[in-house]
Amino acid sequence: WLRLRLEMLGSIVVLSAALFAILIGDVSGGTVGLAITYALQITGALNMIVLNGTLLESNFVSVERIVEYSNLPQEPDWILPHRRPQEGWPPSGRIEFDGYSTKYRPHLDLVLRNLTFKVEGGEKVGIVGRTGAGKSSLSMGLFRVLEAFQGRIIIDGVDISSLGLHDVRSSLTILPQDPVLFSGTLRMNLDPFMRHSDAEVWKALENAHLKVFVTSLPERLLHVCEEGGQNLSVGQRQLVCLARSLLRKTKVLVLDEATAAVDLETDSLVQKTIREAFQHCTVLTVAHRLNTVIDYDRILVLDKGEVLEFGTPDQLLSNKQGAFYSMAKESGLI
Known part of the structure; x- marks a missing residue:
């Protein structure tokens, strides 16, 4: 789907370059050739742009996760030195x-x-x-x-x-x-x-x-x-x-x-x-x-x-x- 549309877009650019070269009569042959040569490369450039954009989006998922995890609420303290239970607690296991x-x-x-x-x-x-x-x-x-x-x-x-x-x-x-x-x-x-x-x-x-x-x-x-x-x-x-x-x-x-x-x-x-x-x-x-x-x-x-x-x-x-x-x-x- 994407490749088909990129090829169509590249073909339209090449066609436009050729039509403008014909319609504008005072353009030299070297300029026309250069314009059409660059136009033929537009499809590859579009593919590279889309590929790099996709890779950038994928790699940024890890950044989003890190930001999300850094904002998570933390658990309470693992050990409270001033509130340690007595050794052998709980002695009987009574729960309320x-x-x-x-x-x-x-x-x-x-x-x-x-x-x-x-x-x-x-x-x-x-x-x-x-x-x-x-x-x-x-x-x-x-x-x-x-x-x-x-x-x-x-x-x-x-x-x-x-x-x-x-x-x-x-x-x-x-x-x-x-x-x-x-x-x-x-x-x-x-x-x-x-x-x-x-x-x-x-x-x-x-x-x-x-x-x-x-x-x-x-x-x-x-x-x-x-x-x-x-x-x-x-x-x-x-x-x-x-x-x-x-x-x-x-x-x-x-x-x-x-x-x-x-x-x-x-x-x-x-x-x-x-x-x-x-x-x-x-x-x-x-x-x-x-x-x-x-x-x-x-x-x-x-x-x-x-x-x-x-x-x-x-x-x-x-x-x-x-x-x-x-x-x-x-x-x-x-």
């Missing part, structure tokens, strides 16, 4: 949401609205709801990926917004929906900072039901994982992340649909491991299968970013008009 609301962008609507509830230390709480209810947003708020629009989150008496991001995130553990692995050995992925012995790593692998698989590998713990763990199945990546969480041993564990990529049998084994290994820890599980959390201490039902129901499974199932009862009925649990 006090009128907490948040949004993804300043101009967007709230995704969580006035959440107010308490989770005692060591409790196992399942978080359920329809798609878009705000389940994953709640876990993002707990790790301060989303900052509070209003209200606060208190863990063992400390408002997490008053601490540095590193102090908050290093004291909590999350098993994300999408497993994250880095290019390197399996040992490095399980214990990046080399804080644990091989015996502890093997124990974590056994609890995560990966010991048999790792033992069958020629290099065992030195098995090299490709970028993103591409040489492992999605379920195996998720179990590696579970083993990494078992090594961290923090008092608060968040499972964000962590067993979505494994089969039902492995899911039940993982849940059994979590109940045994994190027996004295607070566990918040964002569930996509109700049978995963049906035997938890309490269930939190979210709808449109608000707390719809919060209580023990027996209490919620006894209310036949409630949202949890209807979800359980649709899942075939009752």
